[in-house]
Amino acid sequence: MSFSHIYGHEQKIKILKSTLAQKRMAHAYLFSGMEAIGKRTLAIELVKAINCDRADDLHDACDECASCRKIAKGSHPDVYPVHAEGQYIRIDAVRQMQERTRCKPLEAKKRAFIIDDADRMNEASANALLKMLEEPSAVNILILVTARPASLPQTILSRCQQMRFNPLSAETVARFLRTKMNLDEQRAGLLAALSGGSIGNALELNNEDIIAYRTELLDLLSRTDRNNPFSLIDLASFLGSKKKEIGHGLHMMNSFFRDMLIVKEVGGNKMLINRDYDALIAACAERLSGEQILHNIEQIEKAGAIIEQNVNKSLTLEAMAFKLNY
Ligand SMILES: [Zn+2]
Known part of the structure; x- marks a missing residue:
């Protein structure tokens, strides 16, 4: 594998290649962005x-x-992966890193430490790491990888060259699933749309019975009636109480309304994520206006963002269910 085999992140790779060409590598990088999108692979x-x-060539x-x-x-x-042991990256692990930097690399041009989940340092480890960052050396490079950069002390952040990675596009995730996992186009497209831009999420969904879950959700959605509050509460409680499941359910609902918009604006079923439900999607598209569908998509995205912040989940989902057009 080289840069050319990485899925997505073209802009970041371009920057890194030009930095390599100019031999202007920073001594410490912070790769941040959501879980399982290829930060560590790129490191x-x-x-x-x-x-x-x-x-050089x-x-x-x-x-x-x-x-x-x-x-x-x-x-x-000379290449050291550093991980959390238990809850934290232990101070011993950071001291060992410090120890290793005292002598020349055995073989490498630059000795490298790749620190996974770098936010999982306690105060002692963070202080020790800060010392290392304050004494940079041309023969060492540190790459901190994290999905939660805000949990790192500002003193560490300010000493790293920060690169923020965006979620992958659905097309990139789908391409990965088709070429690496040999999934057919329909399934790859569905999983990619539900993955939120993370290959890791898509693979996890691939192991679950996502098709049965979707059947149940769409069935429930098609029976939901704004005049029947029980049906709204049923929908909210089906979406689940675990954060992860809620994310999948909301992405799925979003893909459903997105498909409706496509039927309305473009017509045909070629571009649909849920192509196998084209009749149901067309019937709903007939009933709802474009504005109502857009409103639904906005409400679902809003609910997803609120739930990410760990606010009361069932309340948020119920409020959303009451606001949607069916
Ligand atoms: Zn080589």
Whole structure:
């Protein structure tokens, strides 16, 4: 694998390649963005590219030299993954990093530490890491990876070159599912639309009986009636009480209303995510105006954002159910 095998993040890769070409790598990076979108994979590719025997020509990993192969296998003596043990990244792990920086790298041009879930440092570990960041060295590079950059102390953030990764586009996730997982176009499209832009989410959904869940949800949705408050509460409680399930359910509802808009504005069923429900979608599109459908999409997105902030979930879902047009 090299940069060219990474799904999405084209802009970030372009920046990193030009930094490599100009030999202006920062001594510490912070890769942030939602879980499972390829931040860590990109960190490893960057370390490969920095240390590749052919890096000067390629500004990318060749995947063939000894350095590239060792890093890919996880057996390079100068590349250290750092993880949380239990709840925290322990102070011992950071001290060990400090210890290692005292001598020259054994083989690498730059010794690399890739710190996963970097936000999971307690105060002692964070202070020790800060010391390392305050004494940068040309032969070491630190890459902090996190989905929660706001949980890191400002003193650490300000000493890292920050790169914020966006969720992947649905098309990128679908392409991954088609080419790497051999899924058919329909399933790949559905999972991608529900993944929120995360390959990890899509793979997780692929293991669940997502089709049965969708059947149940769409069935319930088609029976929901604004004049029957019980049906609204049924819908809200079906969407579940766990944050993750709610996310899946809301993405699914969103894809349903998005399909309705497409039927209304473009016609045909080619571009539909839920193509197998085209008759139901067309019937609903007939009943609702474009404005009402847009209102629904907005309300669903709003509810999703509120739930992300850990506000009362069932209350939020019920409020949303009462505001939608059916
Ligand atoms: Zn190489």
